[in-house]
Amino acid sequence: VSLDATGNVTITVGDIDAGSTADCFVQSITLSETAFDCSDVGSQTVTLTITDVAGNSDNCTATVKIIDDTDPTIGCPADITVDNDAGQCSAVVTYASPTTADNCPGETLGQDAGLASGAAFPVGTTTNTFTVTDASSNTASCSFAVTVNDAEDPTI
Incomplete structure (x- = not known):
């Protein structure tokens, strides 16, 4: 993902999640990190965690590539x-x-x-x-x- 003109970018669960499901209804899907800036340029690992209404959870990791492609x-x-x-x-x-x-x-x-x-x-x-x-x-x-x-x- 590319940094914006202020040197920041935010990702959402939808940017990472490819369709997580749970047998007993999903209560939450969260990311370990959603906001990135110039200090994060390069590959960053984020963890996606899904939790169902019974408190059961699972997670996976994804690599997010942070890019500065804005010309000075x-x-x-x-x-x-x-x-x-x-x-x-x-x-x-x-x-x-x-x-x-x-x-x-x-x-x-x-x-x-x-x-x-x-x-x-x-x-x-x-x-x-x-x-x-x-x-x-x-x-x-x-x-x-x-x-x-x-x-x-x-x-x-």
């Missing part, structure tokens, strides 16, 4: 356009780190292309691409451009 989110800064630094064919540009979020903690941010904040960007356009990866290997990417205009007149 990422937001890049807006495109940046600047003039070159005086006497240089580049400009030192700083930018805010992309913002990330996920339904489960543990995402990591990596830069796939471009230059780091605070680097000297050459005249022209440099595309910076970032990818966020969560603990379940779900990913999301974003890009933004840094354009450096040559604003200096040449000298003779």
Whole structure:
């Protein structure tokens, strides 16, 4: 079963029970665990217990696979356009780190292309691409451009 956008999922008896019966009327059918979250990703064992009106009971176990298949989110800064630094064919540009979020903690941010904040960007356009990866290997990417205009007149 897949975790929701908040990192939680709930199962019911109907998700596990394939039609339990009792000779003397079923009083209750219960599960040992019904609520799961990000810490439960992977295989979890739950016990289904059926009890009849006479108090007789039986149980079985089932393996529930908890899956985080929700992609994280990422937001890049807006495109940046600047003039070159005086006497240089580049400009030192700083930018805010992309913002990330996920339904489960543990995402990591990596830069796939471009230059780091605070680097000297050459005249022209440099595309910076970032990818966020969560603990379940779900990913999301974003890009933004840094354009450096040559604003200096040449000298003779």
